[in-house]
Amino acid sequence: MFYRLSGIKHTRYASSRALWPVTADRRIMQVLVALALLAPFFLSDLYLTSYMLPWLIWTAAALSLTLLMGMAGQLHFGFAAVLAIGAYTSIHLTRAGVPFEFALLGAGLMSAFIGVIFGAAALRVKGLYLVMATLAMQYLVEWVIINVPAISGGAQATLSTPDVTFLFVPLQSDASLYYMALLWTVVVTLLLLNIKRTSFGRALVAVRDKDFAAAVIGVDPVKYKLLAFFAASFLGGVTGAILAFCYYQAVTPEQFGFNVSIQLVAMVLVGGLGSVIGAYLGAGFVLLLPIVLTNVLAFVASYEWMPISFNLIAHIPLMVYGALIIGVLLYEPLGLAKIYDNLRKYFVVWPFRHTQS
């Protein structure tokens, strides 16, 4: 972050619209990508499979949701159901002998079609009413999965994922599962970054901000609301499949309950609506912070400075975690992404105070 923006002038439209127009930012990204690629070599299996892997996959899920909630402005409180449709579709497709690559596509399409049906409610209602419509999706999908044995595999059943290969690489070792998740998260990240700088993303934001003004410059609000639901649900469906195959490896309906939907919304809000880096930070915050807090408390308790009951040890992290979510949103309603942005701007012009834009 200790670099200057002065003297950086672009002489081509293409380079001024590059993903990272500043060379130093580009270097930071290269280092991060290199670290992500090398992670299996320097992280222990525990850290790789129970921290990095879920963090990446939930980031992909939060990115899918932020496309819908942040960019297109359509609230969705049933996104876990979208993940569930993707997960169950991919498992049933691979069990029927469909190659994993096509099963992922099928999972995305199935989620997209069902997501669009419920998203059609967005054509009539906005805000809280849309929340109700998407909640209906959450409960309907959950109910159907639980009560149709052909989908859930029977009452109280757990469906385990079959062994699969992706582009001739068997997905068995921890490293291969990690790389699969990394690949998908990178694809979703690039997609969102590119949507933000192309006509598709601009049209979504236009419909979000003022749908009547969007119509008057030729953007069809109906079409773009449905496209937003389609694209986000497609990404969510594939993410659900990746979640099932790379992380859970055995799925039950409870893994896609209402609390998961709320967690996803929390990731998007805490990270910052519509922000790509915010999805990474938000998913990390919601997913890893409770674990870190529990570990810290267990560590403190192990010194026996003061007697802490087991009950308290279980509940303090939850309380602190809740307080932190409220704290972040009070301190900066635009989320962690905005906090990062403020910090970056502070250092970029330090020791001066004024930044442009």
Added chain:
Amino acid sequence: MTKTQEIVGQQTVLECEEVCRWFGGLQALKGITLTVKEGEIFGLVGPNGSGKTTLVNAITGFYPPQQGAIRFLGEPINGLRPHRIAQKGIARTFQNVALFKGLSVLDNILLGRHIFMRPSSLASLFYWWWAQKEEVSHRVKVEEVIDLLQLESVRDQPVDVIPLGMQKRVELARALCAEPRFLVLDEPMAGMNQEEKEYMVRFILDARDAMGVTMLLIEHHMDVVTAICNRAVVLNNGEKIAEGPTREAINDPAVVAAYIGKTQDAA
């Protein structure tokens, strides 16, 4: 003056015929008929609540007229949805600025090119092969308009931090980027000081001359209307009370009565 007369052609761009619009029991437009010729700046004036904005909303498809016909270049457009009308070449600006707050000035103006672009999420994913060329080629057109309206200094600013006068200019730029045949300006100088007003008049004339766009101007500043409009229509209570060359229409006794009351009304 002679130049303006050269620009005004004989082709009819917009034609309203007996346009009526009700809101419940209130009849907002009572059979308005008017024609706008190519290259004209056509004034639409009248007291508050006289139906000016309703007429514009009827033309742009937000409140389709329940009776009557609206034809654009001879083709009926009443009943079409707003974005279809925009695609046919009618653009407008709003009385209270309707910019997209989440976007920069540049992105707002780029949205004006939407009807010429082929947006798709797949093209976005393969940006470097499928979308970059298109984005850059439309950026070139946008920069021409930015140059015409002198918006270079605010190009990369978020649109909600720039002054109102600039915001109105950005909205004009966004409308011009759609290369419309017909442009509706709904009070483009509302809330501006004298200097900003004069700038805006200059930009409107520049835009007309550079892009050959026909305009319908709603404005309360009568100095502006008489200065730049070729012809004008005056509305009152949803009815047309005067029509003709601007100065004559505005000096019509019925118009004076509608605006400031009749002499015998004075107490």
